[in-house]
Amino acid sequence: MRQERIRLPGDAQWLLQTLHTAGYSAYVVGGCVRDSLLGRQPGDWDICTSARPDQMRALFADQQLILTGEKHGTVGVVLHGKPYEITTYRLDGQYRDHRHPDRVQFVGELAEDLSRRDFTINAMAYAPGEGVIDLHGGRQDLANGIIRCVGKPEARFEEDALRILRALRFAARLGFVLEPETEQAARAACNTLQSVSAERIYAELDGLLTVPGAGATLSRYGAILAGAIPEVGPCMGCTQPGRWHCYDVWQHTAAAVTALDLRGQDTRGARVLCWATFLHDIAKPLCRSVGPDGAAHFRGHNQRGAQVARGILRRLKAPSYLIEGASGLIAIHDAPLPSGDTAILKSLNRYGAIFLRRLCALKYADLDAHAQTPEVAARRRDVTIFEERMQELSHTGCYTMRQLALNGADLMEDGMPAGPAVGQMLHALLSAVMEGRVPNEKAALLAEAHRLREAR
Structure with a gap:
């Protein structure tokens, strides 16, 4: 852990100095102190002070202020486009809803304010010249990882x-x-x-x-x-067959989350994968049966899991892209991957390259949380083979109508009447290209269109 001298941003230092000059005590407090002591860059610099909200409003009247939290003692001061929250020392009243205090009581001492905070590592304050104020053992808990x-x-x-x-x-x-x-x-x-x-x-x-x-x-x-998430409960202690697994469903899930490789994923992709991995086997307890050999089976847990995951994410009011993305991956996470160029191209057509790259990442994490047996290793190699070829075909193959060497206008110029039949023909031509029956060349595609129209 670093020394107790914390390097403050210029704006945070100016706010403290302004409050001190006006006769108030003030400190940066909470997460910014914790992260600084851990050698991490704080995201926000929150300040606590003996000044009351009306006094802060008067003191910073020439700055842009945010007053939405004023009744709880918080005044936001915007400096160089960044908001800084300054909160009066306070004690909280009763929490009858287990979430929000019914009222707050402003107090004059920092010690009283620190005593109401959640965890010791978040109950430290700092001011230049005074150092870290740690009344609850936060530094020791940081050192001990507690x-x-x-x-x-x-x-x-x-x-x-x-x-x-x-x-x-x-x-x-x-x-x-x-x-x-x-x-x-x-x-x-x-x-x-x-x-x-x-x-x-x-x-x-x-x-x-x-x-x-x-x-x-x-x-x-x-x-x-x-x-x-009550659905987590039945996963704990839900045993799985030893031929493939070395964990129960919950410990397997935790191991898969640990194994998940997010390299190359954008923010949305990473979020979808994290939630999909967390929920990928959530329906296994609902689908568990025991065969004549005494081994557990989980038939249908893909599709059932997608339904359960969708319900959980909707209940949590997650963003729609996450609901669709995670449930879509869960629905096929344990299904066999297509093999052969035609099947891979059709999979690219149905799901898209981004989805399939995410699917491979989920499959790797899932398999890495299995028992390390030859069967599991063979499945992992299958994912690698699929991923490599899928990546190649995503750049070189034709699997969308936009990639066809002709379009609807070309068909109509060739004499095909406008209407739904044009789209149907394009779909038929795309299938022919993906199946390798026709090259993706305009002349060849027009010839195939003639043949199909004559056959109909």
Whole structure:
């Protein structure tokens, strides 16, 4: 961990200095202090102060202000296009909805403000000349890799149930573990997550799933996560046949999330893959049967899983591209891949190259979370062979009507009447090209069109 001297952005330093000059105490606080001590670049610099909202408004009257959080003590000051949140020291009242305080009480001391915060690593403040103010052992917990609630964890989670998922997200993001009492309280209170809005649950889960430590956190804290996604519960302890697997369904899922390679994916593609991997076997407990040999089978878990995943993502009010993309991958994630150029071209025509690249990434992650047997290795080689040829054909092959060497205007100029038959003919010609029966050349395509019209 780095020394206690934190390098502040010029604007944050100016805000602190302005507050200090006016006679108020002020500190940067929370995540920016935590990340600075870890040697990470903070995304936001939040400030807490003894100044009340009306005093802040007067002090920064010549700046652009954001006042939507004023009743909770927060005034946003925009400097050089970036907003900085400045919040009055406060204590929170009761949380009857397990999410929002019924009221806030402004206080005059930093210590009181830090005592209301969620985790020790987020309950540190800093000001130049004073150094880090750490009243709850946050630096030691950073050093030990621990997520610990400030005060009694039962009270922190009762106040705000979303803190349960925030604990898991921080654990995944930082590679930390929950301190035992914090973990026990989170397990006991996980069902209160049902009182939290779907949008907030989605945001926390999305932040958890899209960081490298997600798999380890899922593996360790599945029982807590089931409070937000009840479908996770039956996956834990759901055994799978040893010929292919070395984990139950949930530990396999966690291992697949760990194995997922997101290189080459854009932001949307990475998000779709993270959620698809998380949910790819979510319906296995619903489809489990035991054969005469005593081995478990999961027939139909692809399509059933796509339905369950779609329901979960809709319930969480996820964006539509994620719902469609993830459920589409899950629906065929365990299906055999096409072989041969014709089948691959038809698959490119149906799904597109982007989807198929994502499918390969999901299949690799899935297989890497299987038992390392010759059968699994052979399946992985099949994915590699398909992916390499699919990539080649996506650049050199013809699998869309736009890639045909003629279009509808060419057919009509050749004497074909306008109407639906033109589109039908183009589809027939594209099939002929993909099947290798006709070269993608204008003269050859017109000749094939003549032949098909005469045959009809």
